Amino acid sequence: MKLNNNTILITGGSKGIGFEMAKKFLQLNNKVIICGRNESSLKSAKNELKDVYTIKCDISNSNDRKELVETIKKEFPSLNVLVNNAGIQRDVNFNSNCDDLHNLDEISINFEAPIFLIKELLPLIRENNNPCIINVSSQLGFFPMAKMPIYSATKAAMHSFTKSLRHQLKDTVEVIEIIPPAVDTNLNSEGRKKGNFKFDLKTPEYVEDVFEKLKKELVEICYKDNLENINNSTKKDIDSIFEKMNNR
Numbered sequence: 001m002k003l004n005n006n007t008i009l010i011t012g013g014s015k016g017i018g019f020e021m022a023k024k025f026l027q028l029n030n031k032v033i034i035c036g037r038n039e040s041s042l043k044s045a046k047n048e049l050k051d052v053y054t055i056k057c058d059i060s061n062s063n064d065r066k067e068l069v070e071t072i073k074k075e076f077p078s079l080n081v082l083v084n085n086a087g088i089q090r091d092v093n094f095n096s097n098c099d100d101l102h103n104l105d106e107i108s109i110n111f112e113a114p115i116f117l118i119k120e121l122l123p124l125i126r127e128n129n130n131p132c133i134i135n136v137s138s139q140l141g142f143f144p145m146a147k148m149p150i151y152s153a154t155k156a157a158m159h160s161f162t163k164s165l166r167h168q169l170k171d172t173v174e175v176i177e178i179i180p181p182a183v184d185t186n187l188n189s190e191g192r193k194k195g196n197f198k199f200d201l202k203t204p205e206y207v208e209d210v211f212e213k214l215k216k217e218l219v220e221i222c223y224k225d226n227l228e229n230i231n232n233s234t235k236k237d238i239d240s241i242f243e244k245m246n247n248r
Contacts, residue, residue: 001174001214002130007031007078011059011117012086013052014041016185017136017178020207021083026051033076035059035068036086059086059113060105069120080128082121084114085136089151103150110154115161125173132174135162139181139222142230143238146246166219178210179222179230 008025012018013034022032026049036042037058046054053076057068072079087110092098118133125131140148141155159177166175183206206223213221220227233241 001081001132001134001176001217003211003214004029006081006130006132007033007076007128008081008083009033009035009072009076009079009121010083010085011035011057011113013083014038014045014054016203017180017183017207018083018085019045019049020203021085021210022052023049024207024211030081031076031078033072033079037064059117060108062116065113065116065120069117072121073124077124078128079121079124080130081132081134082117082125083134083136084117085134086113087136087138087151087154089148091147092150093147094149106150107154110151111157111161114158118165122173130174131172132176133165133169134176134178135165136178136180137162139179139226139230141179142233143241143245175219176214177220179220179227180206181223181226 003025006025008030010018010022010025010032011034013022013032014036018034022034022045025032031053032049032051033053033055034042034045035055035057036045037056039056042054042056046052055068055071058064059068088106090102090106092103114135122133125133135158137158138151138155140152141157141159144152144156159179162175162177169175181201183201183203185203201223209223210221222230
């Protein structure tokens, strides 16, 4: 990926991985737009990242998504990079009462919204130089966490979708998948409060690793050598990891 002189939209860019990516891209002389549904978080991001553009948008809402697309087309016609980063992660137990609306919200934000934004913004992205789409999935898409069945499933779907999209767009648009491990972000706040996991990897450190791999023009980006471990895992390995993760 060309790392400078881009116009970049990052969903969920006011916190966590999205925020750190926005910071890095700005340092590399890019025009960066972030969107998020929390006004105070956007203001806080704007205060720290002076040159960032902010748009309030709840991407789980179809009308908000449409307005976001129209705003981008009108105000940022040079857009050539889309980073689908926004996501939510919830514990869901089907032995107890499940909130169907929350489950649908998780599917909408993590999977439906990225597909919609790609479909609607792809013509604009293609018009500009160095077109690129970056989808953020998760290692839980490969090794699901039983406490988070919806999240894990949406990230598995994102991995599959990104692989197919890369094949379809191979002659016109670079398609990159970022596959984070457990990183210390607000996304994991519920697990942190319950003491389910340790989050030793800080977001700035993780994003530095991501950008080192972007420089190398990798299309599937894991932390350190995790990608090799994933690719070399047998079904027996995957089942064993699943059991260890879910029987703590």
